[in-house]
Amino acid sequence: xxxxxxxxxxxxxxxxxxxxxxxxxxxxxxxxxxxxxxxxxxxxxxxxxxxxxxxxxxxxxxxxxxxxxxxxxxxxxxxxxxxxxxxxxxxxxxxxxxxxxxxxxxxxxxxxxxxxxxxxxxxxxxxxxxxxxxxxxxxxxxxxxxxxxxxxxxxxxxxxxxxxxxxxxxxxxxxxxxxxxxxxxxxxxxxxxxxxxxxxxxxxxxxxxxxxxxxxxxxxxxxxxxxxxxxxxxxxxxxxxxxxxxxxxxxxxxxxxxxxxxxxxxxxxxxxxxxxxxxxxxxxxxxxxxxxxxxxxxxxxxxxxxxxxxxxxxxxxxxxxxxxxxxxxxxxxxxxxxxxxxxxxxxxxxxxxxxxxxxxxxxxxxxxxxxxxxxxxxxxxxxxxxxxxxxxxxxxxxxxxxxxxxxxxxxxxxxxxxxxxxxxxxxxxxxxxxxxxxxxxxxxxxxxxxxxxxxxxxxxxxxxxxxxxxxxxxxxxxxxxxxxxxxxxxxxxxxxxxxxxxxxxxxxxxxxxxxxxxxxxxxxxxxxxxxxxxxxxxxxxxxxxxxxxxxxxxxxxxxxxxxxxxxxxxx
RNA sequence: CGGGGCGUAGCGCAGCCUGGUUAGCGCGCCUGCCUUGGGAGCAGGAGGUCGUAGGUUCGAAUCCUACCGCCCCGACCA
Numbered sequence: 028x029x030x031x032x033x034x035x036x037x038x039x040x041x042x043x044x045x046x047x048x049x050x051x052x053x054x055x056x057x058x059x060x061x062x063x064x065x066x067x068x069x070x071x072x073x074x075x076x077x078x079x080x081x082x083x084x085x086x087x088x089x090x091x092x093x094x095x096x097x098x099x100x101x102x103x104x105x106x107x108x109x110x111x112x113x114x115x116x117x118x119x120x121x122x123x124x125x126x127x128x129x130x131x132x133x134x135x136x137x138x139x140x141x142x143x144x145x146x147x148x149x150x151x152x153x154x155x156x157x158x159x160x161x162x163x164x165x166x167x168x169x170x171x172x173x174x175x176x177x178x179x180x181x182x183x184x185x186x187x188x189x190x191x192x193x194x195x196x197x198x199x200x201x202x203x204x205x206x207x208x209x210x211x212x213x214x215x216x217x218x219x220x221x222x223x224x225x226x227x228x229x230x231x232x233x234x235x236x237x238x239x240x241x242x243x244x245x246x247x248x249x250x251x252x253x254x255x256x257x258x259x260x261x262x263x264x265x266x267x268x269x270x271x272x273x274x275x276x277x278x279x280x281x282x283x284x285x286x287x288x289x290x291x292x293x294x295x296x297x298x299x300x301x302x303x304x305x306x307x308x309x310x311x312x313x314x315x316x317x318x319x320x321x322x323x324x325x326x327x328x329x330x331x332x333x334x335x336x337x338x339x340x341x342x343x344x345x346x347x348x349x350x351x352x353x354x355x356x357x358x359x360x361x362x363x364x365x366x367x368x369x370x371x372x373x374x375x376x377x378x379x380x381x382x383x384x385x386x387x388x389x390x391x392x393x394x395x396x397x398x399x400x401x402x403x404x405x406x407x408x409x410x411x412x413x414x415x416x417x418x419x420x421x422x423x424x425x426x427x428x429x430x431x432x433x434x435x436x437x438x439x440x441x442x443x444x445x446x447x448x449x450x451x452x453x454x455x456x457x458x459x460x461x462x463x464x465x466x467x468x469x470x471x472x473x474x475x476x477x478x479x480x481x482x483x484x485x486x487x488x489x490x491x492x493x494x495x496x497x498x499x500x501x502x503x504x505x506x507x508x509x510x511x512x513x514x515x516x517x518x519x520x521x522x523x524x525x526x527x528x529x530x531x532x533x534x535x536x537x538x539x540x541x542x543x544x545x546x547x548x549x550x551x552x553x554x555x556x557x558x559x560x561x562x563x564x565x566x567x568x569x570x571x572x573x574x575x576x577x578x579x580x581x582x583x584x585x586x587x588x589x590x591x592x593x594x595x596x597x598x
Numbered sequence: 599c600g601g602g603g604c605g606u607a608g609c610g611c612a613g614c615c616u617g618g619u620u621a622g623c624g625c626g627c628c629u630g631c632c633u634u635g636g637g638a639g640c641a642g643g644a645g646g647u648c649g650u651a652g653g654u655u656c657g658a659a660u661c662c663u664a665c666c667g668c669c670c671c672g673a674c675c676a
Contacts, residue, residue: 039625039637040610044669064668170599173670289676309675320675327675344674358676385676505634539636546636557635567635 028497030532034071037544047243049479050175052488056547065172065180072548073475075496077183080474081162083214083493084185091207093158093187098140100164104130106139110447115340121168133166138444138466141188145462146450152192155452155462156200160187162471174243176476177432183471190445190462192454197439197463201233204437204467208237211469212434214596216491217478222248223258224436225331233439237469238431239477248431249413253424260428261331263413264420268378278381278395280364285392289359291324294392298383301325305383306376306396308361310350310368313339317353320410321363321372323379327412336371336408360385362393363402372398373410432477433470440464479549488549489571492595497530499588500550502542504557506535514581515556518566521585527592546571551595552588 036057044061045051053059058073069077085095104122107113113120113132121133134140141159149157162185172180189200205221212219219239226234236259238248249263250256258264288294295302305324310317311333318337322328334342347358353368354361362384363370376382381395398404415428445451445461454460475494482489492498499522503515512533519531530550532541538557545553555567565578568588572595579587 036608038609043604043610046670061668170673171670291675307675322675324675330674344676347676350676361676502635507634537634537636537638539634539638542636544637555635559635 028530030500030530031534033530035548036070037547045175047174047177047480048483049177049243049476052479052483052547052549053175053476056488056549059176061175065169065178067176067179067181072496076475076478076490076494077471079494079496080215080471081183081185084162084211084469084471087207087211087214088160088185088187090210091158091203093160093189093207095161096159097161097163098134098137098144100134100166102132102134102140104132106143107132110139110444112139119167119169121166135165135167136466136468137161137186138188138440138464139448142444142448142450142462142464145188145190146445146448149190149462150452152452152454156189156191156196158187158189158200158204160185160467174476176472177243177480178245179472182473185469185471187467189465189467191465192452192460192463194441194463197441197465198233201437201439201465204465205235208235208435208437208467208469212237212239212474214493215474215478216482216493216596217434217474218481219434220248220250220257220431222250222431223262225259225262225335226438235437236431236433237435237437239434239474239481240429241432241477241480242430243480244430244432246431246433247428250427250429251419251421251424252427254419254422256419256421260413261329263426265374265409265411265413265417266420266423267374267409276380277397277400280396280401281394282386282388283392283394284390285360286390288390288392289357294383295324298392298394300383304379304381306363306379308363308366308370308385310345310353310361311342312345312349313337313342317345317349317368318342319354319361319363319366319368319370321370321376321384321404322411323373323375324383326373326375326414328373328410329412332408332410333371336406336410354387356385356387357389360387360389360391362387362396363398363404364393364396365402370402370404371406371408371410372404374407375411377407432473432480434474434477435467435469437467438465440466483549486543487547490549490551492551492592495549495551496528497548497550498528498592499552499554500530500532500545500548501554501556502532502538502545504538504541504555506533508561511556511560514560514566518554518556518581518584522588525585525589527585527589552591554584554588 038055041051042054045054057070059067061067104113123131125131165184166181169180172178191197191200217239219237221235221237224234224236247260249258249260285294285297288297291302302324306321307324309320311320320328330342350358365387376398383392383394384396386393419426442461451459451461478494479488501515501518505511522529551571553569559565559567566584567578569576
């Protein structure tokens with residue numbers, strides 16, 4: 028491709044709308060343009076990078092035995108009503124009516140559609156296992172789209188769905204996808220971790236997220252420094268402490284006046300204690316029903332854990348009014364002793380002695396409180412957020428928290444959708460069984476953004492070779508010089524003949540502009556033909572990643588460059 | 599949905615508080631000259647419903663009201 032002909036509007040300055048680096052660089056490098064919030068046009072170079080990711084994904088999915096198909100974006104509401112998701116999915120599902128007033132929606136994901144297809148077409152265990160995937164634009168009406176392609180409303184996703192005869196076979200399918208994903212992200216040249224993720228009602232370790240490690244990541248992951256343990260912070264388990272059930276050391280409970288002291292900090296300061304000696308009582312609404320949750324004063328509740336414990340589909344912290352309506356106590360003075368609603372406690376509370384809680388009375392707290400003696404709870408479980416000071420739940424080693432961008436998620440679905448939609452096959456014993464399913468997603472456009480988050484410098488993008496829209500860019504450093512121009516054209520021709528994806532910067536611009544643009548675009552190899560060529564007949568090759576330079580003759584260029592490119596590709 | 603910020607040429611911004619002729623600057627763009635190894639220089643030029651609507655006023659980019667759009671934070675700790 029010739030630079031003079033491609034639509035590649037680079038910007039010198041940072042657009043005001045972009046804050047995170049990948050967003051800024053993709054706008055500056057002329058990869059994307061925004062149409063409206065969370066919705067972007069992909070310009071030729073942006074699309075080229077997207078296509079690179081898609082191709083790697085496609086190859087690895089095919090290698091893993093999955094088949095590509097394409098499902099509709101517009102979906103009838105009836106299908107979503109079958110699984111109850113039409114009501115449950117919420118405002119992220121963009122709904123509309125067609126001219127016949129039929130309720131429809133734009134597909135944010137395709138479990139319903141694929142399950143409908145499979146239940147119509149697959150009837151025998153002999154036709155299984157089956158793994159079907161597509162690469163397609165999805166629409167999710169996100170609460171707050173942000174960071175360019177990192178969290179758009181419209182984005183490109185690869186989604187795959189597996190169908191198996193049994194749980195055991197579904198696990199095989201799951202593991203295959205796990206392996207395929209590792210290969211995909213390795214081939215993309217990304218630094219990533221597969222982490223255990225919340226698997227909701229399915230349980231077990233049957234959900235993994237693939238996280239690209241980058242500071243701008245919206246997720247926090249917990250990684251053990253000594254073993255292989257890695258999990259999403261939402262999921263990360265805490266070792267249950269040895270509970271001390273003896274009554275030794277318990278002091279009598281006392282009621283104290285704490286006028287106006289509502290916040291943990293204020294109560295602690297007033298009573299001259301540390302926050303770890305206090306137990307806070309938070310009221311959550313679990314599917315609308317109030318539940319009090321006890322955690323140590325300096326801890327934070329992990330809502331996903333709470334949700335799983337309660338088997339609720341939705342938990343949210345109650346506001347002041349909801350708390351008062353449920354308990355008759357103003358926030359700040361709640362406690363488990365004599366409270367009128369359900370109570371669950373974090374496991375850590377079981378090991379605490381003589382702690383402080385609210386007295387369920389305005390301006391009062393209780394001190395020297397002990398669980399078991401002064402109150403009981405419905406359940407004791409791991410409910411709090413992991414901190415960097417907690418030991419690894421696997422080996423007890425030290426943990427580190429780090430940020431990650433979720434680029435892939437694999438999930439065992441079981442029979443959730445097949446049962447809801449009566450998607451069944453006839454097994455070898457003649458009986459009818461629901462398909463055991465799994466689903467596997469990769470955010471294609473997010474992979475591109477994540478790659479840039481992880482690979483850039485102050486000059487611009489530094490694409491890993493497998494994702495680069497072009498592998499090389501030839502800079503004709505003096506378009507008015509015939510010998511140089513002839514050499515640039517020759518180099519361009521010979522590289523193209525070899526299949527090296529090359530952009531020829533044939534614009535009549537000064538060298539400085541060409542250097543800046545080449546750096547900004549992040550093309551892995553920059554070939555410069557200019558003064559050095561006039562003098563000695565040499566072409567300079569510069570590697571974007573580290574600035575490594577070498578000078579070669581025009582004749583040697585194709586072979587040497589090809590070897591350099593090959594050396595950059597892993598997997 | 600709550601909070602904050604912004605909306606003036608393709609991009610980045612100034613002007614607005616304290617209303618007043620023709621709305622500025624840098625980059626980019628067009629023409630010409632010149633120049634060619636890290637976003638050169640000179641000269642000339644094109645490009646604006648100042649987000650939209652309404653109001654106040656002799657007069658509005660500027661003041662007031664409503665709406666629209668965009669960005670950021672939050673929607674978790676009593």
